[in-house]
Amino acid sequence: MRHYLSNIYLGVYTALVGMRITFKQLLKPSVTHQYPYDRPFEQKKNVRDIPKGYRGKLHNRIEDCIGCKKCEMICPVDCITITTQKLPKGERLWDSMNVVHLKDRTEIIGNIEGDEKPAPNTTVTINTQDNGAVTVSSEEIANVVERKPVIFYLDQFDIDMSLCMYCGLCTEVCPTECLIMFDNLGDGIEYSTFDRTDLIYEFAKPEMYEKPGDESMEAEAAD
């Protein structure tokens, strides 16, 4: 009988100890967000933005793509399909360039003056595409990638995002770093569709390779 009563007392007492903790929470601001209606990302009120480097939707900056098919090979679920054609010998769409990745995860595209692998504690001048020169300290540079000249036509570069498992292996092997994963809200996460076929993204742009006055290409397109 005594045990029974003490059990009731302890049950109520320890429940009240827990209640005290929940009562404190009552006075604090709510942490819940009603997501699609209350969008914490845009309000930026006591909440975060999506961090840099988030693995969202895949995107290919097709102008930089050299058609090496490394991403197609590494993909564990085979969601990338690439078909290519080789350019005639000696022809190239642009010359070799450098992509300089800085430590704050921004990048500069252009030609590095002098040595490609800058020595520590020096300043590096990069001639960008719009003929401007940017000077950065070599301490800021995280990585320098060569942007190779295109020798393949890309007939097809399809990514099926309904198959993608967001492992990010393809973006790591990409030699020109043109295959990226969006880390912003609109492009990276919110892209649901009503039709599954809308999730197959086609990046190849055959018109990109057409040069003005290239009759053979225009004739092919007309067919």
Add this chain to the structure above:
Amino acid sequence: MAAPQPESKIIELKPFTDEMIVSMGPQHPSTHGVLRLELKLDGEVVRDAIPHIGYLHRCFEKHSENLNYQQIIPFTDRMDYIAAMNMNWGFCLAVEQLMAKEEGKFPGVPERGEYLRILIGELNRIGSHLLSFGTYGMDIGAFTPFLYAFRDREKILLLFEKICGARLTYNYIRVGGVSRDTPPGFMDEVKEFIDYFEPQIDVYNSLLTANRIFIERTANVAVMDAEMAINYGITGPNLRGAGLQWDLRKDETYSIYDRFDFDVPVGRDIPELGVVSGDCWNRYKVRMDEMKESVRIIRQILESGLPDGPVQAELKAVRPPKGEIFSRSEAPRGELGFYIVSDGTPKPVRVKAKSPCFTALSALQELSRGLMVADIIAIIGSIDIVMGEVDR
């Protein structure tokens, strides 16, 4: 001529009702995934509980034979999806040990990579135990701890999102190190979290651990003593809850765990609470204590700071030599083993995963015999299974 049966025995048998077979699951909310239990019930008393598994089978082992070693790592994420970092780590550890068998093939993980692995692995251990604590409370009937646990687990997931770009399937630990370096200001955020989290453990303890109703539900229920645990091959917090001090991080040190100072919490008898070592309450309490030890390890990393240098060793190709390896590591749910056979090509010939949850689930049948149906929920929560790892 045989003596006639004494009448009392017949009377004893009479109250037996018909045995009833009830399927619990696979969609039951407290079976932690898709587990079906075939319960043979005598009234409310469970005579037998047969687990039926395989609802989440995804052919991980066979599928691995057609992938190269880098491609397998994202699939290990999907085994124990609550502690995916530790799954990545276990697999990479096995491949590294296999590569190290040939002289000069594997240069070793850089110092910074090892520190990051331990930091991330212990954070994931806290996250995994938080989820176990929250859902256990909810199974037993206390809803509030669930919200508290998920609120704080969210903070860990935000840290992971910053360092590796994903919230659940990280694919962060690679053969030879980790995939990315820390973003700017990451260690300050870890410190901020640890400072916030350490007093929270006491809050959880007063919310649930010390609650008399919770103790009544879990104390002296389904006692698994050390001998039974060893016979079933049970590892991790379930084994330590039985009072046996066995932790691979301490007893068979891998990575650089020998540089850190931490204790291995074990279950113990507490007569004033009616708690016996090896019961549901002790298995639960070991997890709460382990979170404190993980905090201690992370504090030591914060004090010493991450060493400078690369995070990943430069490997020409992940191509282990011909041979086989069995490697094990301490995941939050117990010893995770990987058996890999290689023939010297970039793809393994055989990958076998020894899952801690599978062995823990095998003891369920013996533990639940003779208990009530409501106790089955208490057992499943206390052995803390993740069906993704049981079925693979």
